[in-house]
Amino acid sequence: MKTLLRTMSFALFCTPFAMAQTSNVTLPQDKGPAKIDVSAYPAEMQAGYKLFVAKCSKCHTIARPINTMMTKAEWERYVKRMMHKPNSGISDKQGKDIFEFLVYDQTNRKDKEPKSFFPALTDEAIDKLKQQQ
Numbered sequence: 001m002k003t004l005l006r007t008m009s010f011a012l013f014c015t016p017f018a019m020a021q022t023s024n025v026t027l028p029q030d031k032g033p034a035k036i037d038v039s040a041y042p043a044e045m046q047a048g049y050k051l052f053v054a055k056c057s058k059c060h061t062i063a064r065p066i067n068t069m070m071t072k073a074e075w076e077r078y079v080k081r082m083m084h085k086p087n088s089g090i091s092d093k094q095g096k097d098i099f100e101f102l103v104y105d106q107t108n109r110k111d112k113e114p115k116s117f118f119p120a121l122t123d124e125a126i127d128k129l130k131q132q133q
Contacts, residue, residue: 025130029118030060032067036105048101055090055098056082065102069110069117075102078120 038049053062059082070078079099083090090098110117121129 025126025133027064027118027121027126027129029064029067032063032118034061034063034066036066036109041104041108045101045104048097048104051094052098052101055088055094058088059085066105067117068120069114070102070106070120072103072106074120075099075106 035053036049038046041049052065056062056065065078076099079090079095079102082088083092083095
Protein backbone atom coordinates (compact mmCIF):
# COMPACT_ATOMS: atom_id res chain seq x y z
CA MET A 1 0.00 0.00 0.00
CA LYS A 2 2.81 2.42 0.86
CA THR A 3 4.50 1.61 -2.44
CA LEU A 4 1.29 2.30 -4.33
CA LEU A 5 0.82 5.64 -2.56
CA ARG A 6 4.44 6.57 -3.20
CA THR A 7 4.10 5.67 -6.88
CA MET A 8 0.88 7.66 -7.23
CA SER A 9 2.41 10.68 -5.46
CA PHE A 10 5.45 10.55 -7.72
CA ALA A 11 3.26 10.29 -10.83
CA LEU A 12 1.09 13.23 -9.75
CA PHE A 13 4.18 15.31 -8.98
CA CYS A 14 5.95 14.53 -12.26
CA THR A 15 2.99 14.76 -14.64
CA PRO A 16 3.01 18.58 -14.95
CA PHE A 17 6.73 18.53 -15.74
CA ALA A 18 6.43 15.74 -18.27
CA MET A 19 3.58 17.54 -20.01
CA ALA A 20 5.23 20.95 -19.89
CA GLN A 21 6.10 20.91 -23.57
CA THR A 22 3.83 18.80 -25.67
CA SER A 23 4.94 19.88 -29.14
CA ASN A 24 6.23 16.88 -31.05
CA VAL A 25 8.27 18.85 -33.56
CA THR A 26 11.43 20.93 -33.28
CA LEU A 27 11.39 24.11 -35.35
CA PRO A 28 14.46 26.20 -36.20
CA GLN A 29 13.14 28.86 -33.80
CA ASP A 30 13.34 26.37 -30.91
CA LYS A 31 17.12 26.42 -31.13
CA GLY A 32 17.44 30.16 -30.50
CA PRO A 33 17.54 32.09 -27.21
CA ALA A 34 14.82 31.11 -24.75
CA LYS A 35 14.49 34.38 -22.86
CA ILE A 36 14.31 38.11 -23.42
CA ASP A 37 15.67 40.89 -21.25
CA VAL A 38 12.51 42.92 -20.75
CA SER A 39 13.88 45.18 -18.00
CA ALA A 40 13.58 48.24 -20.28
CA TYR A 41 10.01 47.36 -21.33
CA PRO A 42 7.07 49.18 -19.69
CA ALA A 43 5.71 47.52 -16.54
CA GLU A 44 2.60 46.17 -18.29
CA MET A 45 4.78 44.55 -20.98
CA GLN A 46 7.01 43.01 -18.31
CA ALA A 47 3.88 41.53 -16.72
CA GLY A 48 2.77 40.35 -20.17
CA TYR A 49 6.14 38.64 -20.65
CA LYS A 50 5.76 36.72 -17.36
CA LEU A 51 2.26 35.62 -18.36
CA PHE A 52 3.49 34.68 -21.85
CA VAL A 53 6.29 32.52 -20.40
CA ALA A 54 3.98 30.83 -17.88
CA LYS A 55 1.20 30.00 -20.33
CA CYS A 56 3.03 29.39 -23.58
CA SER A 57 5.72 27.11 -22.15
CA LYS A 58 3.02 24.55 -21.36
CA CYS A 59 2.92 23.36 -24.97
CA HIS A 60 6.13 24.42 -26.72
CA THR A 61 9.48 26.03 -26.09
CA ILE A 62 9.46 29.72 -25.29
CA ALA A 63 12.29 30.05 -27.80
CA ARG A 64 9.79 29.34 -30.58
CA PRO A 65 7.77 32.58 -30.34
CA ILE A 66 10.75 34.57 -29.08
CA ASN A 67 12.64 33.83 -32.30
CA THR A 68 9.72 34.06 -34.74
CA MET A 69 8.85 37.08 -36.89
CA MET A 70 5.14 37.65 -37.44
CA THR A 71 2.89 40.49 -38.42
CA LYS A 72 0.31 41.81 -35.97
CA ALA A 73 -2.42 39.86 -37.80
CA GLU A 74 -0.35 36.66 -37.67
CA TRP A 75 0.26 37.06 -33.92
CA GLU A 76 -3.46 37.62 -33.41
CA ARG A 77 -4.33 34.45 -35.35
CA TYR A 78 -1.64 32.45 -33.58
CA VAL A 79 -2.64 33.53 -30.05
CA LYS A 80 -6.31 32.82 -30.75
CA ARG A 81 -5.37 29.39 -32.08
CA MET A 82 -3.27 28.62 -29.00
CA MET A 83 -6.08 29.78 -26.68
CA HIS A 84 -8.32 27.10 -28.14
CA LYS A 85 -5.84 24.26 -27.62
CA PRO A 86 -6.92 21.73 -25.02
CA ASN A 87 -5.61 22.58 -21.55
CA SER A 88 -4.02 25.89 -22.64
CA GLY A 89 -5.67 27.60 -19.68
CA ILE A 90 -5.48 30.94 -21.49
CA SER A 91 -8.49 33.16 -20.76
CA ASP A 92 -9.66 35.89 -23.13
CA LYS A 93 -8.00 38.56 -20.94
CA GLN A 94 -4.75 36.59 -20.73
CA GLY A 95 -4.82 36.01 -24.49
CA LYS A 96 -5.20 39.75 -25.04
CA ASP A 97 -2.29 40.48 -22.68
CA ILE A 98 -0.07 37.86 -24.36
CA PHE A 99 -0.99 39.22 -27.80
CA GLU A 100 -0.19 42.79 -26.73
CA PHE A 101 3.18 41.67 -25.36
CA LEU A 102 4.05 39.76 -28.56
CA VAL A 103 3.13 42.72 -30.77
CA TYR A 104 5.10 45.12 -28.54
CA ASP A 105 8.13 42.81 -28.62
CA GLN A 106 7.81 42.37 -32.39
CA THR A 107 7.74 46.12 -32.93
CA ASN A 108 10.38 47.14 -30.39
CA ARG A 109 12.88 44.31 -30.68
CA LYS A 110 12.45 42.12 -33.74
CA ASP A 111 11.50 44.71 -36.35
CA LYS A 112 14.76 46.54 -35.61
CA GLU A 113 16.86 43.52 -36.70
CA PRO A 114 14.59 41.27 -38.77
CA LYS A 115 17.40 39.17 -40.23
CA SER A 116 18.21 37.90 -36.73
CA PHE A 117 14.86 36.08 -36.48
CA PHE A 118 13.02 33.38 -38.40
CA PRO A 119 9.85 34.10 -40.35
CA ALA A 120 6.74 32.28 -39.17
CA LEU A 121 6.33 28.87 -40.76
CA THR A 122 3.13 27.85 -42.48
CA ASP A 123 1.15 24.91 -41.16
CA GLU A 124 2.26 22.99 -44.25
CA ALA A 125 5.94 23.65 -43.53
CA ILE A 126 5.48 22.50 -39.94
CA ASP A 127 3.76 19.31 -41.17
CA LYS A 128 6.74 18.61 -43.44
CA LEU A 129 9.13 19.01 -40.49
CA LYS A 130 6.99 16.61 -38.45
CA GLN A 131 7.25 14.00 -41.20
CA GLN A 132 11.05 14.31 -41.22
CA GLN A 133 11.36 13.60 -37.51
